[in-house]
Amino acid sequence: MxxxxxxxxxxxxxxxxxxxxxxxxxxxxxxxxxxxxxxxxxxxxxxxxxxxxxxxxxxxxxxxxxxxxxxxxxxxxxxxxxxxxxxxxxxxxxxxxxQENSPYLGPAPFDREDENLFFGRGQPVEDAVRLILDQRFAVLTGASGTGKSSLLRAGVVPRLKTLLRQAGGDVPVHVVTPGPTPAATHAGLLAARPDGPERLVAIDRFEEIFTVCRDRRERWRFVDLLLSAQDPTGRLRVLVAMDGTFRPRCAEHPALAETLRRTVVPIPSMSRQELRAAVVGPATASGLRVERTLTTRIVEDVVGQPGALPNLSCTLREIWRRRPSGVLTLAAYEELGGVHGMAAARAEELYRGLSPAQADTAQRILLAMIRPGEGRADACRPLPRTDLCEWSDPDVPEVLELLVRARVVTGDEDKVQLSHDALVTSWPRLRRWIEENRDRLRAHRHLAVDSLTWQAGGNDPGGLYRGARLAVADALFARHSQDHDLTCLERSFLSASRVACRMDRWRADRADQRLRKLVLALCLVTAGALVAGVLAWDQNGLADQARRQAQSRQAAALAGRMRLTDPRTAALLSVAAWRLAPLPESRDAVLGSLTDPELDTFTAPRRTSTAQDFLTGSGHTLLHMEGGHWSSWDVTTHRRTGSGRLPDAPVTAVGPDGQTFALRGRGSTPGALWQLPSGRRAVSGHVLGFGAGPDSYAVLDPDGRARLRAIDDDRVLFETTGADALVSSVDHRLVAVCSAGHPLSVWDTASGRELAGGWRTLPMPACSSAASTFDRSGTRLAVVTADGIGVWDTATGRRIADIDHPDGAHLDFTADGRFLALAGRNDVSLWRISTPDAPVFRHPLTDGPLTDLALDPGRPVLRYLASGTVHSLDISGPLSATWRDRPVGDQLLSPDGRVLATADQDGGQYHFRLVATTTGRTIAQLPTRTAVGPERRQTTAVASPDGGPLMSFSPDSRFFSYGTSGVSSRLAVWDVYNRRERASLDVDPRPPGSTIRSIALSPGGRKLLIARLTPGDAPTGEVWDTAHRTLTDQPDVVTATRGAALAAGFGGPATSLPFGQDIGVPLVRPHGPAVVALSADGTLAATDGELGAVTVWRGNRVRSPTAVLPAAPAGCAPCSQVTALAFSPDGRTLAAGYDSGAVRLLDVATRQPLGGSLSTPGDAIRSLAFGTDGGSVYAGSARVPLQRYVIEPRSVVTRLCERAGTTLTKSRWRTYFPETPYLRVCPVSKAGTDPAPPCADVCSPPLPSPTQPSSAPRANAEAGIRARVANANGSRSAAR
Incomplete structure (x- = not known):
């Protein structure tokens, strides 16, 4: 082919x-x-x-x-x-x-016969020769790869030999390396010979006395022999070549260190001129020519790199072999890859040509020539051929011959080694092998030394490996897979170590058997005594447990009694009760302290009934006046901050900063001001009071004019006639003038102009500084009127709030002006200006009439003074929450509390989304839908005029159904777990004209219950199969089923449905459907009752028809309407939400409330759910859709300790628990700080905009949804 x-x-x-x-x-x-x-x-x-x-x-x-x-x-x-x-x-x-006599030697170092080819080191040669002629001892030292061996052999030794021969005849020259026993090996060579000729001994690789020789005495004996060369009578001169990295170790021998100080010849990296000579010199000596560009290129590549000389020599030798004639060219250099890649390329080429078995053998041979650095660079080591002969690998001779032929390895009859140290760093594959096998190489080198020591010691068992060292050796040198490179001695050493270890174990087992028999006998003797002791200890432990439980109940009861008089101590006693024993009573105590808004109380010591008290400094300071003396107290730390004497006159008022007092005059005598620290200051008339700022006061002068004056210089800031009281803003820009029976007037002091406003139409029933107040910016004015409290915008004169509180007084705004605090005859309340229909906070007065009230501008704390006692109230709930100006249309919490569903209305459309309660981030923007039929193409769920959003979670929280009520609607079922729509149901009205009032999903989301109301107000129901999108049943009566809090009944008791269990709870009330909550296991049900009461049911029979939560206070209609209920996952705790925004907890077992109401934003609660662990309660409202309250006792205890800021001292502990050892109930914290609010764990994460879904990561929310927790959904009213 x-x-x-x-x-x-x-x-x-x-x-x-x-x-x-x-x-x-x-x-x-x-x-x-x-x-x-x-x-x-x-x-x-x-x-x-x-x-x-x-x-x-x-x-x-x-x-x-x-x-x-x-x-x-x-x-x-x-x-x-x-x-x-x-x-x-x-x-x-x-x-x-x-014919191939190259002028370049490649990786091998120069030797004495290569003197004519050695160039570039003229100066170091002359320095060394001069030094050894003068001192008889010289040391060449430099970094690895700088050519120390070549300099010694081909430079210094021939030059020195020539000089010495010229001076006195032939000089014997010996070039040796130390080896493992340098003193014993070379003692004869280094011995003094006074009668003999001059001798020159050159020691190459002097560092072997540290790397190869392990005997310290042998090492220093060899050094002493070398140093003796300095004695001229010994007729010996010594030249040493040493790796510079080992010079610090020479300091271990003081004489050697002193000698090195004056006999060292440093071998630096070759300069450009020296490199040029090293490149061009051998070629010129051999009749060759080197291209100038090649010389320049090589010098630039090599200069400043101390380890590059061996690679340079190899590269030049290869360039010489590729010379086209007698010229060494740059083209050949570039073809080879330069200096840096030449050595590695040769080695890599050889390795790639080997078979897999040969490659493994080559790797083992090369690694055996490496000594891994311990705190220094890796180095080469000579490998005795005798060691290679003992290897069990048959490919060793052939592979070794290939390595030698390729000049990767050099050697003689006794040993082999890498051709140069530079291969360790320049060949990537070898570098990688060393890093991968570093631990094994280090262990192998130690094994070699240890086995030799063991052999030299006569195979002493004490020198064998044991324990961890043997375990490491066994792991690194397995008997059959990884011991190919071990010598027979090393294998014998490991085998003997294993045998010795087995023998040690056998002897230990025999000793253990004897010991076990002895221990068994002792155990039998003492068994009876131990059993008796254990029984006694157990009885004592039970008694101690019972005693601690009794003391815990006692501390909980005491905390409840002290909560009104000393809330801080009550909190510490509650914590002590929980620390002593975690009982229901102690849990009730800590939750009671958590929900108690009283942070602290303070009364001046030794107060009598004739004393006068004032609250100043924004509520931080109490001024106490009695018997002609005054004292100031920090209400937070309870420490006195000042005191002094007063004149014999009643104090009528105190300035806002507490530094100025108004004194009443006697008869017609004018009053006076008492300033600290200057004292009395006369005034022109009767002091009416002080301005809102600390630098003004109001006075009624004898001429009948009321004036607002500056305290510093008595300058008139404002004046008018016919005024009974003047109230100024903080900056004196505005002044409200009150005259009994006449309308209030507001003046601009800068222009002298009266402002127009609705306040001018309302006559003032009474005038005092407590009947009206400005906020801190002067933009709002609150006034006590005949029909309540009015709040006006001073810029426009428009009335922005009407507060229905007929007996209010002592008004004060928060720093941002969003809330107004006021005091009535029986309570203190806080009102939100934007929604003043009901107070967001209400606290009863328990110890007499209120005389002063102040809001802390820096903390959510309200303080009031009553009967000489300052009360600090936590108002963090309403002040800290993220309040939405635009309420959500509806919201629903999943039964496991992990997901909040919201429905935001935008015009006639509703946008549904699912939000993770842990982060407040949107996890699903529910997809839009299109109504059935071409004539109804809508992209969102649209509510009919009489309709609203419909939402329901399945009891396992995995599925969510949503839509809108009205005549016609499309309902969707959303898979929360997989974030996709499971079903979409077109539920046309049956009968025509009927409207959907509420929906509920069955467990698993398989069926959907729909409650309808016909045009004749007759109730009807539908059951839909969500998987097949078909109507399966139309029951006559609709009920709340297990796991679905659907109050959709319209008449009669509840009945059983195809997918639910009949709980037997009537859902119909005269005022509408009931609020229902079911426990996770379906055994408990809770319904609302009259005046805020809650009834708990068990199964089909009443558990307790008695109201278990107290009725609402008189005059608070929202407080009496229960809007949401939820059971904890274990069914032990019930949470109830009210239209007033309150959230209260109930212990189901004891049927007693757990503390008071949680500190909430004050918005009507629409949905409740517990967290999966029961340690958190989630609440939802229109203005604050997501709220979280931590009620887990351990977290509550930590919060109470932070709130108290101290702990029970040993003396106080003995007072309350005289028979119990002292227990530090709280860690000691920094004193002098306000106690932390008890409900600081409330969070209301901001929800995303209804028109822009969040793109935040959903991983956390998805992970939470995947955890299926069988929990009941919080109850909801279907006709909301």
Whole structure:
């Protein structure tokens, strides 16, 4: 078969030598076979194309494996051609010795007979010669590859020998290497001979005293012999060549270190001139010429690279072989790949021509010549031929001969080694082998030394491997697969180690057996005592457990009693109760402290009934005045911050910063101001009060005019007539003037102009500084009117809020003006200005009338003063939540609490999306749908005028059904797990004109229940098969089934449906459908009752018909309407949500509420669900669709400790628990900071825009959805 011809081959001259003659014969063989292409020959012989083409290139003889493959591909006898190859190899040896005398030595170092070819090192040679003539001892040191050996052998030694011969006759010269026993080997050579001639001993590879010689004493004895050459009587001169990386180790011998300080000749990298001489000199000496461009190129490639000289020599030798006549050309250099690739290319070419078995053998041989560096670079090592003879690999002699012939390895009769150290770094394959086998190489070198030591010690068992060392050796040198490169001594050493290890185990087993018998006897003797001790300890443990449980209940009860008077201590006692024993009572205690809005209380010490108290500094400071003295107290740290004396006059008011007091005058005497620290200051009239800022006060002068004056200079800021009270903004820009029985007026102090506004039409029932207030920016004004509280926009005069609180007073805005705090006769409340229908926070007053109120501008804390006690209330729920100005149309939490479904209305359309509760990110923007029929092509779910969104999760939370109510609708079932639509149902009205009121999915989403209302208000139901999209049943009565909180009944009790279990709970109430929650296992049901009560049912019988949550306070209609219920996954806790936004917890077992209401944003709760672990409660509302509350006791305990900011001291612990060892209930935290709000774990992640679905990663949400948790859905009203 004749293949296509590639590019023409280079012509050959059969008379040019045996190499080109053999290549010519191979080409003739190929032509005889029909000139097949090298690609075809490679496919037949399984040898690479490049190897086959190079075999006939005439550059060098190919390997035997390549020749045999070439012959087989051409149909010739491989054995015959292998004989021809050997004959050609013999001719090459003869031809090279007579005609191929290259001036370049290749990878081998220069020797003494190569003196005429050694160029470029003239200066180091002269320095070394001068030093050894003066000192009799010199050391050549430099990096690997800088030519130390060549410099020593072909440079310094011949030059020194010539000089010494001229001075005194013939001088014996000996060039040796240290070897493993340098002192013993070379002692005679280095001995002093006072009567003999001058001798020169050159020590090459001096670093072998560290790498090969392991005996420290042998090493330093050899050094001492060398140093003795400095004595002229010994008639000895010593020249040493050493790798520079080993010079630090020479410091271990002080005398050697001192000698090196003055006898070292450093061998630097060759300069450009030296490199040029090294390239051109040998060629000129041999009558050849080197192209100038070649010299320049080689110098640029090699300069500054200390390890490149061996590769340079190999490259020059190959260029010499490729010379077209007597000229060494740049073209040949570039064809070879340059200096850096020459050595590696030669080695790689040889390796690729080997068979797989030979390649493995070559790898083992080359790695055996490597000494892996320990803290330094890897190096070569000589390999004794005797070691190779002991290898079990039969291919070793043949492969070794190939390596020597290719100049990869050099050797003599005793040992072989790499031709040069540069091969370690320049050949990538060898580098990779070393890295892959570094641990084995290091272990093998240690094994060789250890086996020799063991043999030298008379096979002492103490020198064998044991334990971890033997395990590592067994792992690295398996007996039959990885021990080909081990010597007989090393194999014997490992075998003896294994036998010794087995014997040690046998002896240990015998000792263990005897010990076990002894221990068994002792155990039998002590068994009775141990059993008795264990029983006693167990009884004591039970008693201790009972004692701790009793103390836990006692601490929980005490915490409940102290919660009103000392909430901080109550929180610590709650934590102590939980630490002592995690009981239902202690859980109730910690949740009670968590939900208690009272953060702290503070009363000035030793207060009497005649004292006066004021709350100043935005609620941070309490001013206490009694008996002619005043004192200021930090309400957070309970520490006194100042004190002083007061004149004998009542204090009527205190400035906002607490630095100025208003004193009442006696009779007609004007009042006065008392400033700290200056003291009394007279005023012109009766002080009405202070401005909102700390630098003004209002005074009624004798001329009947009320004036607002600056405290510093008494400058008049504003004045008017007929005023009973003046209230200014913080910047004094606006002043509200109040006169009893007359409308309020608001003035701009800068222009003197009265502002127009709705406040001018309402007469003021009473005037005081507590009846009106500006917000901090002056843009809003709140006023107590006869019918409640009014809030106006001061810029437009428009009334923006009406708060229904007839007895409100002590008004204060939050820093951003969004909320207004006020005090009534019986409670303190917080109102959202944008939605003032109901308070977002309400707290009853328990210890007398309120006299002052302040909102902390930096923290969500409300403080009020009543009967001399400052109360700090947490209002983080409403203040910290992300409030939506545009409410969502509807929302529904999945039963497992992982997903929130929302329906946003945009005009007449609803957009549905699913949101991950853990991140607040959208995980599915539900696809648009088109209504049935060409006349109804709609792209979104459109609500009818009387309709709204319909949503339902299956009890396992895997499926979600949605649509819109109305006369006609299309309902979809969405697979939450796989994020795809499972079914789309066109549910036409049956009977015509009926509307859908609610829907519910069965477990697994297989069936969909639809509740309808006919035009005559008659209830009817439908059951749809979602898989086949068919109507399967039309029951008369609709019920709430297991796992579906569907309050869709319109009359009578609940009945059983085809896909649900009858729970026997009536769903019909006079005011509408009931709110229902079912436990995960279906055994418990909860329904709402009158005035916020909740009833729990078990199965078909009433568990407890009693209201288990207290009724709502009087006058709070939203507080009495339950809007959502949910059971925890274990059914032990029930959560109830109210129209007021409150969320309360109930312990189902004890039927007692767990604390008070959680701190929420105050928006009506529409949906509730517990997290999968029961440690979190998720709530949804229109303005804050996603809320999370952590109720897991361990997290709550941590929060309470942060809130308290301290722990129970040992003295207080003994007060409450005198018989219990001290237990630090909380870690000690930094004092002097406000306690953290108890509900800081509330989160309300912002939901994406309804028109732009989120592109956030869905991995977390999907992973959560995949966890199927059998949990009941929170109850929802279907007719909302």
């Amino acid at each position: 004749t293949g296509q011809r590639g590019r023409p081959e280079r012509p050959l001259d059969p008379d040019a030598g045996p190499v080109q003659r053999f290549a010519h014969e191979l080409r003739c063989l190929r032509r005889t076979a029909g000139s097949p292409s090298y690609r075809v020959m490679a496919d037949q012989s399984r040898v690479s194309v490049s190897a086959l083409s190079r075999a006939a290139a005439g550059e060098r003889l190919p390997s035997a494996a390549v020749v045999r493959a070439y012959a087989r591909a051409c149909g010739a006898d491989p054995d015959e051609w292998e004989v021809r190859l050997k004959a050609a190899g013999e001719q090459v040896s003869q031809y090279g010795s007579t």
